[in-house]
Amino acid sequence: MLSLTEENYLKAIYHLSDGGSKSVLTNELAEAMNTKAASATDMIKKLAAKEFISYEKYYGVNVTSKGKSEALMVIRKHRLWETFLVEKLGFTWDEVHEVAEQLEHINSHRLIEKLDEFLGYPKVDPHGDPIPDSKGKIKLQPQITLDQLKAGYHGKIAAVKDSDSNLLKYLDKIGAKPGTKIKILGKEDYDESMEVLINDHRVFISKEVSQNILVSE
Amino acid sequence: MLSLTEENYLKAIYHLSDGGSKSVLTNELAEAMNTKAASATDMIKKLAAKEFISYEKYYGVNVTSKGKSEALMVIRKHRLWETFLVEKLGFTWDEVHEVAEQLEHINSHRLIEKLDEFLGYPKVDPHGDPIPDSKGKIKLQPQITLDQLKAGYHGKIAAVKDSDSNLLKYLDKIGAKPGTKIKILGKEDYDESMEVLINDHRVFISKEVSQNILVSE
DNA sequence: ATTATTTTTTAGGCTAATCTAAACTTTTAT
DNA sequence: ATAAAAGTTTAGATTAGCCTAAAAAATAAT
Numbered sequence: 001m002l003s004l005t006e007e008n009y010l011k012a013i014y015h016l017s018d019g020g021s022k023s024v025l026t027n028e029l030a031e032a033m034n035t036k037a038a039s040a041t042d043m044i045k046k047l048a049a050k051e052f053i054s055y056e057k058y059y060g061v062n063v064t065s066k067g068k069s070e071a072l073m074v075i076r077k078h079r080l081w082e083t084f085l086v087e088k089l090g091f092t093w094d095e096v097h098e099v100a101e102q103l104e105h106i107n108s109h110r111l112i113e114k115l116d117e118f119l120g121y122p123k124v125d126p127h128g129d130p131i132p133d134s135k136g137k138i139k140l141q142p143q144i145t146l147d148q149l150k151a152g153y154h155g156k157i158a159a160v161k162d163s164d165s166n167l168l169k170y171l172d173k174i175g176a177k178p179g180t181k182i183k184i185l186g187k188e189d190y191d192e193s194m195e196v197l198i199n200d201h202r203v204f205i206s207k208e209v210s211q212n213i214l215v216s217e
Numbered sequence: 218m219l220s221l222t223e224e225n226y227l228k229a230i231y232h233l234s235d236g237g238s239k240s241v242l243t244n245e246l247a248e249a250m251n252t253k254a255a256s257a258t259d260m261i262k263k264l265a266a267k268e269f270i271s272y273e274k275y276y277g278v279n280v281t282s283k284g285k286s287e288a289l290m291v292i293r294k295h296r297l298w299e300t301f302l303v304e305k306l307g308f309t310w311d312e313v314h315e316v317a318e319q320l321e322h323i324n325s326h327r328l329i330e331k332l333d334e335f336l337g338y339p340k341v342d343p344h345g346d347p348i349p350d351s352k353g354k355i356k357l358q359p360q361i362t363l364d365q366l367k368a369g370y371h372g373k374i375a376a377v378k379d380s381d382s383n384l385l386k387y388l389d390k391i392g393a394k395p396g397t398k399i400k401i402l403g404k405e406d407y408d409e410s411m412e413v414l415i416n417d418h419r420v421f422i423s424k425e426v427s428q429n430i431l432v433s434e
Numbered sequence: 435a436t437t438a439t440t441t442t443t444t445a446g447g448c449t450a451a452t453c454t455a456a457a458c459t460t461t462t463a464t
Numbered sequence: 465a466t467a468a469a470a471g472t473t474t475a476g477a478t479t480a481g482c483c484t485a486a487a488a489a490a491t492a493a494t
Binding site: 256 | 451
């Protein structure tokens with residue numbers, strides 16, 4: 001059984017490692033957790049002792065398969081709760097993250113299965129991120145950010161990065177929700193800003209914004 | 218802001234003091250919290266310093282009005298979550314306590330108001346206990362336990378004490394739910410066991426059980 | 435290839451919540 | 465009214481998670 005803090009560290013490691021595909025450095029982790037490197041080292045040792053990660057001094061950490069499934073369960077809970085907050089309680093998608101950060105640590109297998117059922121077994125959360133199933137299986141979507149594409153591209157918004165509430169508010173304002181069709185009308189070479197078509201509206205977006213929009217097709 | 222542990226101690230003090238109407242002794246509190254008296258003393262000092270309780274050495278603690286409203290908010294959350302678990306997720310009433318103990322510590326004013334709305338502003342939880350409103354107002358029902366009454370009494374089950382899951386399972390089995398009519402057919406002087414009529418069924422119950430059934434009228 | 439810089443780890447301390455054992459108060463019993 | 469018992473508090477340790485400062489290792493720069 002992991003403590004709340006251990007769970008948060010493990011989740012951060014999982015995300016920073018892109019789902020376990022690369023190793024994570026102590027400083028990266030410390031920054032993500034808003035702590036100091038010394039604290040991260042302490043926690044790394046603890047998680048390594050419990051075999052959720054593997055760790056070679058000075059060379060960073062890797063998530064074990066045990067760690068992966070544990071992290072995926074936390075992510076499952078987080079995303080199911082986010083879905084609940086938006087679908088059932090009428091939260092806007094920029095409000096949910098903080099609360100879901102708390103709810104994801106509630107420990108009850110039965111609760112999460114019942115919640116999943118209540119929500120109708122959703123496949124993605126309100127930001128378009130896939131929800132791992134009860135076995136921890138997750139559908140990794142091809143993650144291309146909009147900024148990597150050229151004028152003329154058209155496709156669908158698959159997801160948006162859910163880090164910052166202000167960004168989410170802005171994306172909501174311009175109609176950039178998962179599922180919406182999007183087309184790049186033009187791209188400025190100088191700063192990589194672009195004009196896009198969303199819901200028949202022409203919008204100018206900066207590179208900073210286009211980096212946070214994930215598209216498919 | 219209270220820590221999770223402080224919140225739990227305060228809630229226990231509130232309950233042990235019958236909503237603030239009597240003082241609570243250190244040992245009582247320690248037992249309720251499954252800790253030792255020394256730990257209870259430490260926490261009592263902390264809560265007293267923060268003015269949630271008043272405390273005179275060796276003579277027990279009393280909840281302040283600040284403490285009362287804080288405790289009532291925790292109880293509000295607990296009972297709303299219990300209602301959610303039963304009404305929306307299909308939990309049985311004997312399963313909810315443990316999970317609600319965790320959920321009651323989620324910190325989000327908005328969440329609890331939205332949840333209340335989603336549930337249709339319920340007045341009582343699945344055990345029949347009143348739910349404090351958003352201002353902390355609670356409707357104290359006349360709390361008479363069945364064991365204090367005599368043969369011939371008839372009335373309605375107002376609530377059941379929700380301490381023990383096994384007791385709740387048993388009460389469910391004999392049909393003793395809040396709202397159900399109940400009549401005392403006979404009472405045995407020797408051990409105060411009684412025969413009662415619930416839903417047209419005659420049931421023998423021990424004093425231990427009748428002490429956990431609260432009736433009204 | 436040595437030195438300088440950056441990164442990481444270790445050492446030692448702090449706070450919250452717990453414990454045991456000892457000291458102190460209050461209550462009960464003779 | 466004093467001694468015994470019960471209850472409470474204090475003193476001193478422990479663990480988890482965090483910190484700063486110093487030491488050690490890896491990387492970069494001359």
